[in-house]
Amino acid sequence: MTGDVPPIRLLLADDHPVVRAGLRAVLDTEADFRVVAEAESAERAVELAAAEPVDVVLMDLQFGAGRMHGAEATAAISARDGAPRVLVLTTYDTDADILAAVEAGASGYLLKDAPPEELAAAVRTAAAGQSALAPAVAHRLMDRMRAPGEALSRRELEVLGLVADGLSNLQISKRLFLSQATVKSHLVHIFAKLDVESRTAAVSAATARGMLRR
Amino acid sequence: MTGDVPPIRLLLADDHPVVRAGLRAVLDTEADFRVVAEAESAERAVELAAAEPVDVVLMDLQFGAGRMHGAEATAAISARDGAPRVLVLTTYDTDADILAAVEAGASGYLLKDAPPEELAAAVRTAAAGQSALAPAVAHRLMDRMRAPGEALSRRELEVLGLVADGLSNLQISKRLFLSQATVKSHLVHIFAKLDVESRTAAVSAATARGMLRR
């Protein structure tokens, strides 16, 4: 019906073969979409996004352990001139993931349980250069706006995540190339924002509020 | 090529439309498979498994918040006579999930990052009435068998639960009508069993192993 409109070229980046197949199946039924490449790792996604002419990248955030994170890949892809739009597609809607994605330059943030129509709509929105956020994600961002004093900064979330993994202040400082003083400083702010007085209580509170993945 | 062999009838149970589409795409390419139904919730999977003649159910463990867990559905489906085999297909390989699935009567446990061939092979294995475990999963089960002394006692779990809620040793001692010495003593044993050296790491380890509800 639209032989003269160029299709939207898609790159799928997800380490799950089944998910890639599902996205391909769902999106290929749309006449104006064309899946031109698939990446099974974040590194490969960056390569392909540079090599292939692509309009929109569907990017998972969690790739297998130890490798590059989807947010890094998003930043790498978005950095170039004339870069494709990156649509983050993940399972979780935690503060840490959302913030990381948005700051990395993602054009949208979708949850994997989204219905196909929502997915297609988001891709078109992204291709048009606009921003596409899942309702649940939008809510969470609004919450942060309404209560800015209680929202943890990016760095604070990073520290708290390591605390939740059971690391000591010394271990955290080495991991993040900081001094112990800085780690303690972050923790003081985290405790104040969460209204707790110990690292363990902070992890508990943050998990309960969806700031940390469980 | 095999017109006289009845196909293996499959039921897909997953709340992610994309994953269902992916499984369908991957499995429908196999000549001897036939996807006869899809369920977007655990409850629906139980209904369909009773209503439709099905050979193998591909069951996700995590369904959207608050609803029935995949393990419960697995148990419900497996309870009946002549029940289909249930193949658990999930993202995580935590002790808690694996144990729950196995105890619920699952015929296999696969990770979603499995390649399609492995998936197909597991379905055939399950259909033949045998057990199919992903290598990573099998390893984890073996580890549990080899280290049975790691199980926490009732009291230790009680203490660790309060630790996870962010209570101090003093608070815990008052809550359980103990002395701080006893709380510390329990923690020493907990640390040894979990092979960690701090309360926060203990919570992390216990959560990862499914010893604590999160």
Added chain:
DNA sequence: GGCGTAATCAAACTTTCGATTGACCGGGCG
């Protein structure tokens, strides 16, 4: 009826955590 294990407590000791105070730098904003 001894034996292992879980649960309880104590005291002394080291290490880590957390509170407090104060400082510097860079960037966004009115």
Added chain:
DNA sequence: CGCCCGGTCAATCGAAAGTTTGATTACGCC
């Protein structure tokens, strides 16, 4: 431009946490 905020660091000090050693009671088990 001054101001605030986020991120960085330092020094100190008291309070928890964690280690070590050792002991008592109680329960189930062969």
